[in-house]
Amino acid sequence: MKPTDAELEILHVLWANGPSTVRQVHENLSQSRDIGYTTALKLMQIMHEKGLLTRDTDxxxxxxxxxxxxxxxxxxxxRGxxxxxxxxxxxxxxxxxxMQVLGQHKASRQELDEIKDLLSRLDSE
Known part of the structure; x- marks a missing residue:
């Protein structure tokens, strides 16, 4: 199931903070963009119906x-x-x-080393 951009924002909040109420997710999202409480609630209800979220009563x-x-x-x-x-x-x-990513964005020395390590591991398999 591919989440929408808005659903992905909510998932990021839950991955970072763990189980949360709608109010907590709304407060977190409101720090970076304008989103109404009822919009966050509706999105989370839809995500629950789609199987992206679980819901427990407090x-x-x-x-x-x-x-x-x-x-x-x-x-x-x-991955998906x-x-x-x-x-x-x-x-x-x-x-x-x-090639597109590395041609467009400057990778740090550490990132390049990590990429080289990954390629070495993949090459030895």
Whole structure:
């Protein structure tokens, strides 16, 4: 399941902060963009229906207060988004993606070393 950009923002908040109420997610998102509480609520309800979030009732508050958690991992989500992006934008060529990224953005020495290490590990498999 590919999350929308707005859904991905909510997932980032939950991955970073753990289980949260709609109010907590809304407060976090409001720091960087203008989003209404009801918009955040509706998005999270839709995400729950799509299986992107799980929802628990908070017994200490009331039956209307829910705590949401990400039902998908950040790694699995990133993998799915990258796979789809490589297939659609680069016709399945990972090398074209890497060449485009490295040609467009200056990689730090540490990033280049990490890339070299990864390539060495892949080459020895």
């Amino acid at each position: 017994p200490e508050r009331n039956s209307r207060s829910h705590t949401y958690s990400a039902a998908v991992t950040e790694e699995d989500t990133q 988004l990258v796979d789809r992006f490589v297939e659609t934008a680069f016709r399945g060529s990972a090398s074209k993606l890497v």
